[in-house]
Amino acid sequence: MTAVVGCGVIKSMGNNPDGAALARLDTLPNYKDSGFQNLVKRPDSTVKHNRLFSILSNRRQPIRPCYKLPWVKTNLKTLAASAPTVVWFGHSSLLIKTIDCNILIDPVFSNHAGPVPGVMRAFGGTKHYHAKDMPPIDVLIISHDHYDHLDYRTFKKLRASIKMAVVPMGVGSHLIYWGFDPGKIIELNWNQSVTLPGVIVTATPAQHHSNRKFTQHDKTLWASYVIQLGSYRLFYGGDGGYGTHFEQIGRRYGPFDLALLECGQYNQPYVHLGLGQPAQAAVDLRARLLQPIHWAKFPEANHPWDEPIETLLQAAQKLGVQVNVPRIGEPYTLGDPPRQVIWWDF
Template sequence: MVALLCIIAVLTIATYFYLKQPQFGALPEGKRMEMIKKSPHYKDGKFRNFVEKPIISEGYSFTGEIWKALTKKYPHTEPQEALPSIKTNLKAIPADRNVIVWFGHSSFFLQLDGVKILVDPVFSGNASPLPGSVKAYKGTDIYTAADMPEIDYMLLSHDHYDHLDYETAKAMQPKVKHVICGLGAGAHYEKWGYTSQQILEKDWGDKTQVKPGFIIYAESTHHDGGRNFTSSQALWLSFYIQSSAMNIYYSGDGGYTGRFKEIAEKYPPVDWAVMECGQYNKAWQSVHELPEEVALATVELKAKNLLPVHHSKFTLAKHPWNEPLKQITALSKSKPYHLATPMIGELVDLDNNSQVFKQWWNDVK
């Protein structure tokens, strides 16, 4: 018994000091915490979704899912060979072009009406605080912070490791004018050297006036957040970007709810919807959409174009790595929107609703 207690004590102390490493960020405190407490979405010590649902779906159990993850083998969860990609020179893109360049998973560069925006960048090759535990697929990690131009706004949907990467955030700090993130997430950036002038923390419904005719709205999603054993201390967001050129919606992570119809009613028409489509499982359907829900949500948004993301870089679920692309392609054939499925790094011309993209995943083993 004494030996067991000693082992537990050593593990507890080791965990405590490991969690003090900078990649885990910081919890909000002081004035930031006082600001958070004023939010109607912060209750009983944590942020809440509009409608609270259990993360694990009915008929499934948390322990059962853990056991399956540890003992069951799932086929083709990673590609056997490098994914194809294109190295676009982002710094050479003319300022008057409206484009998106996707970097795999949910990271992408958006240039819209002359404004340069970087979303959920992860360039370290890892989506976990444990080195080497969730590694990027071969061929997917071709961009670095050094490849990025000066960024007007860096957007963070939520503070999970596959969206907020410590190494990338540190490297981008000198290049970023402003970060727009959810309430509480500013504590991470502040710990990592960002100034108070750079950090813009937002609640659902808040907006940032970029310039005349250009507004970035922080909107809701149905998800959670956290970087250690304390969850939901930083708010999770989606973004509606309204400009004189066109309107973009980025879903962030989150399960299907009626919010897409509400977005369509609240704002001008969505020209491009950048939607989470990958790393899903019926067991946690409440916080990650299935492909059929992505297609439905895009229709409910009345979006003209769909760019699916959150796939093809990290394995965070047990479906085949290329299943999200196969399913959303099949589901989109009869839908009123145009589907864009670029390779990593391929330039997406936002002014061209008929741009054709190769089904590149069919050529990868």
């Protein structure tokens, strides 16, 4: 059993680009010195932040809820969608359902985030959705290769039901290593688009980083996305710190009907949105509605688990930003009134 688990851990680490795939990256303007670069350099690029050590040695309570989070059981295979309908599964995993297609983003259904099962355990109440609950996936979108966004065990179970995968440059190497058909992978650099049945997907900049192996950093790209569904425009931020790129994206691709922006796990301010910053990013993007993601599932930082949503709502009120906070599994259809029930405070 130990050997099986160890083999699974090694497999889950994936495989960075090499050979012809690596040679292609070398030609890209944002790939320099053997790695991808952010638009803005880290204030002190020599500092190596040991995230795991910080989490384990300096935690503040309560980083986990003391009760199971409320959730809604939705039959995703029969869910009707007269307009784009978003179902959030906790953290950054989402299904966007339209009349024409099913789009699954950053699915993590393994109930932990990381190569070793059981280390970064999901909160109670967030474990009720699985790969088997998903409808056929017309488009899988991955924002970057961190374990809490690209999960090997989830991907392995979904693999046969995915028609096409849209990923940042280099991330396709992981999928191919895990047995996915290279002909079903579309890799995008920032500001590149692909038109698929029912949807136009554009990769846009994000201020983040990538790695699945401790000694290999930034060998694959990270991205946010503009998702155009007919007359509707959605923005998915993935992970990334605050910067002028939000305003630039808003001018070039906005306005947006919905911005899905990270809220929480801000132990690394440069590469994550901090307290209140999602609201300002939504303003910059010219978003009509903000829905927080990247919270309410994994204890990846030292702050109290519900601090992100409380501070976001305060900042959003000051800036006049409407916020939608559905329960896990609760569908939200664009055009409906935002969900405003405070379900996280018992």
